[in-house]
Amino acid sequence: MRHTTGPGRTALSVAVAALFSLLVGACGEDQHPWCAELESVVQLDELASSMASGDTEAAAGEVEHFSEVAAEAPGEIRAEMQAVAEALDQVVEVALTGADAAPDDLELRREALNDELGRVTDDVATVSSWAETECGVRLT
Numbered sequence: 001m002r003h004t005t006g007p008g009r010t011a012l013s014v015a016v017a018a019l020f021s022l023l024v025g026a027c028g029e030d031q032h033p034w035c036a037e038l039e040s041v042v043q044l045d046e047l048a049s050s051m052a053s054g055d056t057e058a059a060a061g062e063v064e065h066f067s068e069v070a071a072e073a074p075g076e077i078r079a080e081m082q083a084v085a086e087a088l089d090q091v092v093e094v095a096l097t098g099a100d101a102a103p104d105d106l107e108l109r110r111e112a113l114n115d116e117l118g119r120v121t122d123d124v125a126t127v128s129s130w131a132e133t134e135c136g137v138r139l140t
Contacts, residue, residue, distance in 0.1 A: 034074055035135035038127075041066045047092070056096050063092050077130045080123035087120045 047066075050058035066088055070081035094109045101109065131137045 032134040037069045041069045080126045083123045
């Protein structure tokens with residue numbers, strides 16, 4: 001377990017929070033069975049905490065759990081959930097390895113990550129719409 005801190009980790013922790021700032025809420029009564037799984041991963045509190053403390057093992061476990069939930073998503077949103085999971089994995093990878101990277105390399109990785117986050121915006125919107133319709137959850 002490696003514990004590192006610094007502005008790169010803080011900035012990328014914020015990126016994790018921004019990626020899922022839309023995914024908050026509580027499931028309604030008449031809902032798709034997968035809604036509970038979605039609810040178990042959307043807030044990312046444990047991931048943010050793990051990243052803030054530099055606990056790489058816990059952070060990797062949280063990303064793996066999110067990826068598993070994404071793989072089980074209903075067909076209508078599985079591709080979108082998997083795209084979001086991949087972006088989340090990239091955010092965490094950059095955050096957790098950033099302390100070891102050369103400053104120029106880290107900046108290039110951050111730029112690539114920002115591009116990826118921009119690409120998954122539509123995927124997050126699709127998941128949010130599905131969650132509102134199927135789970136009775138308005139993700140804000």
